[in-house]
Amino acid sequence: ELKVEQNPLFLSMQEGKNYTIYCNYSxxxxxxxxxxxxxxxxxxxxxxxxxxxxxxQEGRLMASLDTKxxxxxxxxxxxxxxxxxxxxxxxxTSGTYKYIFGTGxxxxxxx
Amino acid sequence: xxxxxxxPSHQVTQMGQEVILRCxxxxxxxxxYWYRQILGQKVEFLVSFYNNEIxxxxxxxxxxxxxxxxxGSNFTLKIRSTKLEDSAMYxxxxxxxxxxxxxxxxxxLTVL
Numbered sequence: 001e002l003k004v005e006q007n008p009l010f011l012s013m014q015e016g017k018n019y020t021i022y023c024n025y026s027x028x029x030x031x032x033x034x035x036x037x038x039x040x041x042x043x044x045x046x047x048x049x050x051x052x053x054x055x056x057q058e059g060r061l062m063a064s065l066d067t068k069x070x071x072x073x074x075x076x077x078x079x080x081x082x083x084x085x086x087x088x089x090x091x092x093t094s095g096t097y098k099y100i101f102g103t104g105x106x107x108x109x110x111x
Numbered sequence: 112x113x114x115x116x117x118x119p120s121h122q123v124t125q126m127g128q129e130v131i132l133r134c135x136x137x138x139x140x141x142x143x144y145w146y147r148q149i150l151g152q153k154v155e156f157l158v159s160f161y162n163n164e165i166x167x168x169x170x171x172x173x174x175x176x177x178x179x180x181x182x183g184s185n186f187t188l189k190i191r192s193t194k195l196e197d198s199a200m201y202x203x204x205x206x207x208x209x210x211x212x213x214x215x216x217x218x219x220l221t222v223l
Contacts, residue, residue: 031210042202043154043214050210088154097159097167099144104153 002027002093006102014110016078021105023072023089031092032072034063036085037104043088046074079109113137115215117203123221124193132188132218134203143186144204144212145178147171154202160186193222 003026013019023032031050035043047056049065049072056063060083062075074087086104093100116135124130136143145157158168158178165178177189186205190197200219204212 033212035214042216043204045211045213048210090154097142097161098169099146099156099159101154101156 002029002091002098002100004089004091004100004102006089006105008105009103010106010108012108012110013076013079015080018078019076021074021076021087021107023074023091023102025070025072025091025100027070028094029067029070029091030094032065033090033092033099034072034074035088035090037088038085046087076107079107081109081111083107084109113213115203115205115213117201117215117218119218120216121219121221123223126195126222127192130190130193130220132190132201132203132220134186134188134215135184136186136203136205137207137213138184140205140207140213142166142206142208142212143178143180144206145188146202146204146214147199148202148217149199157188157201190220193220195222198222 005024007022033048034046037043047063052067054065060077065072086106088104090099090101118133143160146154148154156169157172159166175191179187198221200217202217203215206212
């Protein structure tokens with residue numbers, strides 16, 4: 001059964017610093033998703049990663065996928081306060097339409 | 112910009128009652144999903160729906176749950192006999208080709 005684990009669960013960082021959030025998944029997955037969730041709000045799609053070595057960037061966020069290591073990373077460059085949110089990864093169970101979500105990483109960027 | 116809408120935004124019901132949560136996916140999307148998120152917990156997949164039938168469902172999606180696309184625009188989740196533990200935020204999502212999913216704002220279900 002596919003399991004998705006994120007770390008860290010909480011991250012407090014200074015503005016201007018870089019950091020990486022990790023998403024490990026336990027079995028083969030066809031796709032890896034990253035979402036942003038603000039408190040009390042819905043999920044906003046950030047990235048969909050489809051293949052080994054995939055790298056996508058949007059602004060200060062960059063996501064990558066290593067299917068051999070079953071690892072995806074979300075790298076934050078020069079964090080700003082507006083990036084404070086919970087970042088959630090999700091994986092698609094191979095051969096199905098079943099999605100498994102991580103618990104999320106709550107990011108707080110301090111001014 | 113097209114968006115997924117959900118109604119109601121908050122539903123309060125008594126245990127044992129039936130509830131129907133409604134969603135209007137983005138108009139040209141073909142894949143539809145329901146998720147739930149219990150307060151403070153992670154998002155959980157309930158069901159995916161394509162071509163007018165369920166393509167996948169989770170262990171949570173038991174006989175108390177059903178989904179329907181009654182017309183060309185609505186996608187509904189019915190819970191037949193609600194339990195206290197069904198209290199959660201329910202999100203609908205849609206996608207064009209099974210890739211990027213667009214989530215609705217959610218319906219907060221409170222079962223008393």
